[in-house]
Each structure stands twice: as C-alpha cells, then as structure tokens.
Amino acid sequence: MTGEQTLFATLQRLQDAAVPCALVTVVRCETPTSARPGQKAVVTAEGIEAGWIGGGCAQPAVLRTVAEALEDGQPQLIRVSPRREQGAVEGLRDFHTGCASGGTLDLFVDPVLPAPALRVYGASPAARHLAVTAAGVGFAVQAVAPDTTAEAFAGAVRHADDWRAGEDWPAPRFAVVATQGRGDRPALEAALASGAERIGFIASRRKFARLREQLAERGHHAARLDAIKAPAGLDLGARTPEEIAITVLAELIAWRRGGAVDSGQAPAVPQPAATPGARAGASSAGCCGGG
Known part of the structure; x- marks a missing residue:
C-alpha cells in the first residue's frame, strides 16, 4: 500500500x-x-x-x-x-x-468531522419517516426497534432488532424515542443509557410526566431525565406522522447547530458517571400524542 x-x-x-x-x-x-x-x-x-x-x-x-x-x-x-x-x-x-x-x-x-449520530428508538410511522429525513440532512441514523428488519428504516446506517444497540456502534449525539406506546419505558431507559446529549420523546407532556416518575423510581438521576424533551419537535401544529417527523427534525437541526430556537425543555446536561441500566418491563399503555 x-x-x-x-x-x-x-x-x-x-x-x-x-x-x-x-x-x-x-x-x-x-x-x-x-x-x-x-x-x-x-x-x-x-x-x-x-x-x-x-x-x-x-x-x-x-x-x-x-x-x-x-x-x-x-x-x-x-x-x-x-x-x-x-x-x-x-x-x-x-x-x-x-x-x-x-x-x-x-x-x-x-x-x-463525522456525521452526528442520531439513534431512533421505535418502529412507529414517525420513527421510519424520521430515519429517512434525518439521513437526508447529514445525520448518521441508528435504528433500534424490536422485531423489525433493516429494510423498514430507509436511510439508517445501523439497525438493531431489540432495544440494545451494537457494542461497536458510535455513541449517539441525539436520540429520539418514537415508540407510540410500544416499549416506551425500555426505549427511554435505553436512550438514557446511550449517552445522548439530548433525547426527544414523541409523546404528550402528561404521558411523559407519568413515565418520568417511573424512571425516577427506578433510580435514574434527575439531571439525566432533564435531557428528555417531550413532546419532541417544534410546535408547528403537525398532525400526520410525516409532519411530526419534520418538526422533530427541525428541532434536531436547531440542537445540532446550537440555534436559539425556543424548543421548550431539555437543555444539554452532563451525563452522570453512572446511569442505571434498563431493566425489562412492560411499557405504560396509551397512545403517544405528538402535541
């Protein structure tokens, strides 16, 4: 050579x-x-x-x-x-x-500089649309969704068919949980353990408030939970999965570029030295409203 x-x-x-x-x-x-x-x-x-x-x-x-x-x-x-x-x-x-x-x-x-890694949890329509659109603007998308195949996530560079990402995967800069009521809690715990600076959760504030209490009871640090923003995405009145994915992508771009867009909660916070690992368990039932 x-x-x-x-x-x-x-x-x-x-x-x-x-x-x-x-x-x-x-x-x-x-x-x-x-x-x-x-x-x-x-x-x-x-x-x-x-x-x-x-x-x-x-x-x-x-x-x-x-x-x-x-x-x-x-x-x-x-x-x-x-x-x-x-x-x-x-x-x-x-x-x-x-x-x-x-x-x-x-x-x-x-x-x-490598493309910033974005880890998308879940197989909802919004998750699949986000994988495509985020890849199109330079994110290295990692798709994590049980009982799925890589073909379901066009644009993703990595895929896992359970909540565990590959050991050799680059740590994500950002994560989005778009589980739509199927594995919300284990997906959030996996996102918290991933080291992502910020985490978007496509769900209502009420739903996340309930899940946050559960996560705190399971030993997750309050400072780390503050990294989660719910509902994910800018408030543009989105209704369809495609529109919701676009609002989430817009927020991810603002996070990536350090823009001054007021996207609500979830300032960047340091990860504690130790974060409890996710334990198996059923997610809370209910629909994940995007508003």
Whole structure:
C-alpha cells in the first residue's frame, strides 16, 4: 500500500469509527524543511495517525490548531516559522517556533468531522419517516426497534432488532424515542443509557410526566431525565406522522447547530458517571400524542 493509500485508508477508518480528525496539508515551504508542498497527514486530537508534514518543530502548532478546528469545525491556515512576521497576513495564523533548522511551513488544517449520530428508538410511522429525513440532512441514523428488519428504516446506517444497540456502534449525539406506546419505558431507559446529549420523546407532556416518575423510581438521576424533551419537535401544529417527523427534525437541526430556537425543555446536561441500566418491563399503555 502506498503512502497516499495508507493516508486515505486511515481517514476512512476514522470516519467509519466516527472519530473526528483533520487532514493537514503542506501548502508552502521555505527551506530548509523536511516537508514538501502537497504532503499530507491525518491528525486526531491524540496526534498524527498517518502521513508526514514535517519534523517535531511543527507538530505542537499543528496539534494545537487541530484541537481547535475539531472543536469549532472551522479550517485554518497556519505558518510555523522561526521568524516573527512584521505584518499580519489576512487569513494566516502565525506560530513562532525556536526551531534551529530555520525553515518555514505553511499548512492548511481541514477538520473532517463525522456525521452526528442520531439513534431512533421505535418502529412507529414517525420513527421510519424520521430515519429517512434525518439521513437526508447529514445525520448518521441508528435504528433500534424490536422485531423489525433493516429494510423498514430507509436511510439508517445501523439497525438493531431489540432495544440494545451494537457494542461497536458510535455513541449517539441525539436520540429520539418514537415508540407510540410500544416499549416506551425500555426505549427511554435505553436512550438514557446511550449517552445522548439530548433525547426527544414523541409523546404528550402528561404521558411523559407519568413515565418520568417511573424512571425516577427506578433510580435514574434527575439531571439525566432533564435531557428528555417531550413532546419532541417544534410546535408547528403537525398532525400526520410525516409532519411530526419534520418538526422533530427541525428541532434536531436547531440542537445540532446550537440555534436559539425556543424548543421548550431539555437543555444539554452532563451525563452522570453512572446511569442505571434498563431493566425489562412492560411499557405504560396509551397512545403517544405528538402535541
């Protein structure tokens, strides 16, 4: 395997594992440097995974910039040089280094962020429509629904036919429970244990209030329960499963982008160190109203 093949195989492996990384490219050099224009490296928050972009003098600046780019998603152009520039160059961030070689490197740091994972629990019509529409706007959809097949969830990249997700699945950033009265409580417990930042529950406030009491009695932390928003979705007067799925997707986009849309409850909260595992049990009966 050539160096370029290794580079892009590494990039693909990290993407498949949902590991954020950056592709760093040498765009300009002033000799003496060990790197050459066009050379690339795949870099994670932990360090260089593959490729070559120069010696040790450049690496601290690269690692610092990669960490920032992975945080805000913005690419950066940086210069690593032993000389302090007299005037700032627009769009170029200057790093002064005490490297004895005397060379200068300009590098482009391009973050490669995985699609945010969305775990959808349930096989209701709204769940199936959400799987399709969310995949269409860049979410990596994981479908979790007992007694179903992957074919029922067009757009999903992963599927489980019970409430347990695969051990090798990337943790979801968000989760939506759309069970429509079939497995509400076990699905909510699975969503709580998943580590999702926010959880949408397609159900009425009254229904969730009752379930919240049950979940608290079963040992789930109040701070974690605050991550659940019910009813899920923006209040657009939706009635059909297709419309409800769209309102939930709109809210997910607002959560993803950090928008200022007032979507009610469920601010982002940290997950406690230990969350009780879901125990088997029948869900509460009743319809899951979307309003």
